[in-house]
Amino acid sequence: MDNKTITIKEVAEYANVSQATVSRVINGQSSVKEKNLNKVLQAIEVLGYTPNSAAKALATNRSNSVGMLVGSLDGPFYGPLMHSAEDAIYRYGMHLIVTSGQDCEKKEVESLNFLRAKQVDGVIISSDKISDDAIVDYTTKFKNFVLLNRSIPEIEQHCLYLDNELGGYLATKHLLDHGHKKIGCITGPLTQHDARDRLLGYIRALAENGVSYDPSLTIEGRFDHLDNFEKASILLERAPELTAVFCQNDNIALAVYDVCTQKGIRVGDDLSVVGFDNNFMSIHVRPLLTTVGFPVHDMGKIAGQMIIDQIKGVTRSHQRKLMPTLEDRDSVKDLRPAIAC
Template sequence: MQKKTITIKEVAEYANVSQATVSRVINGQASVKEKNLAKVHKAISELGYTPNLAAKALASSRSNSVGMLVGSLDGPFYGPLMHAAEDALYRNGFHFIVTSGQENGQKEKDAIAFLRSKQVDGAIIHADKLSDEELKALTKDFKALVVLNRYIADLEHQCLCLDNELGGYLATKHLLDNGHRHIACITGPLSKPDARDRLLGYIRALAEHGVTYDPALTIEGRFDHIGNFDKAAELLDRSKDITAIFCQNDNIALAVYDVCATRQLTVGGDLSLVSFDNDLMSKHMRPQLTTVGFPIYEMGKLAGSMILDQLKESRKLSSKKLIPTLEVRDSVKKLA
């Protein structure tokens, strides 16, 4: 037998208050007397009333949900990022809706349209293909907006990124401080700002140590696993003088480990490596991988906090640039 749906009218009659009072209690409005508040909560509990969430959202112009656009729904980067953001929002009574753009311009636009259709109160956007102008236009669609891994001057208070240039600098400087001068670099896709910034850090560190930047020692790879083995092999074939490589993420470094294994080269002996991200796997590789840490969980948590601040209209947070740190392990040999 189907359970009877309890209405606001029945709650009001049971509590001996007006329907308007019940509505104010359900929507969390402050203008309800303490005595009536207790009566309504008692009625809701005893009758087993479940609020109509759609009606509640309509009455309050809030859906109590936040959307997030990411590049992928798997992997060691997006997983912790989504988890941290959801945790921060769930603790404050918000539901979380995630969609993926799969590094495709049209899919990113479709994902934004999907979040808009769900009438989310705020959106956390990690987009690879949307332009700055397209991202700025999103302020008209969402009450709150946070853009990840991008800095846009017109969205100064809504951007959250990592200092990737500093990370590339720290990685390369560590190799230079250990006596290496023939240092190659395997980048991520140079269409991505973080890959370009990490390359700039590499170039800056070389310049500070009086080493001329050689474009032949740089090759473009990918942040996922596709094709990096061949890119690493091609780079090592270009120059027999390479003693070290800065890999722009740990997936790239993993491919270099594989190339070294096929050529009977030892990482941390014949070839030194510094990477980026500090994925879980980096300390389980042998030798353990020296890598620049990306505070992914902190980024997700901060993104959630920034959304909440905007919805509360406190706007205390300005743009945030997270600072990377170098995790020194065993993949770098000190040269005389």
């Protein structure tokens, strides 16, 4: 159908609701029952109705859009994060505008300035490069905001993050509990908070089990695919006595798998590997990758609801610190002595 001919009245008739209900959905008001909300959204999609966004913005003093800054537009982490956030926001008749910093502070700053110029009603920020002080300064320029994957005391109530230190601890303790003592660690970029916290968890687990931290068994990698093959090769050549490696994300773990294949090392037998994130690739390698689960879908969903509540002035308690879980699969060998019957 030609969307220029579609009116609110026709949407209301199709959805079997009042025109006032359709108007409330279009303007993002929270007083619409979920059943009616879904009926109106379906009618809008089927009929191809497009409200006049400029007129709506003037009438409501809102753009009915939320901005989101992420580190990258590709990879197995940001895709689910953006999808879950958009789904939560769209349910309230609003749209998500996504920008990427592309691993560059200058581009992250430019992206935030772009979102300000678009007069978004709120912003979800996932920034690796901008400093804490600069983030705090930027959040004063956005009335509504959520900060992901970082905890800054001055804006704690706006932060949503994973307990990365616990994740690093769980991964390393799992290896220790299976009898491993020589455990290497390939980190993400140590300029990033999550990489540093996961390293602290690794060190804490070693200390609690009486194993001294050896810096030579740690090497800095990346959370994307670049250079990790080379870094894994260097670590395994430097420390051939390693029986296990904690990789700070699953991309790094896959690089270790590739190095092992090239060197004739059997993962899960000659070398145990634990990853982090539990992305979709972890169940498509052999042996199946033991990894720390990052509830990325939950993070996106909660972030979307947090920003909607701020925009609408709704006071609600949200979980702001997410807990990792260990996904125990097949890539860790048990080195503990067998107990005689």
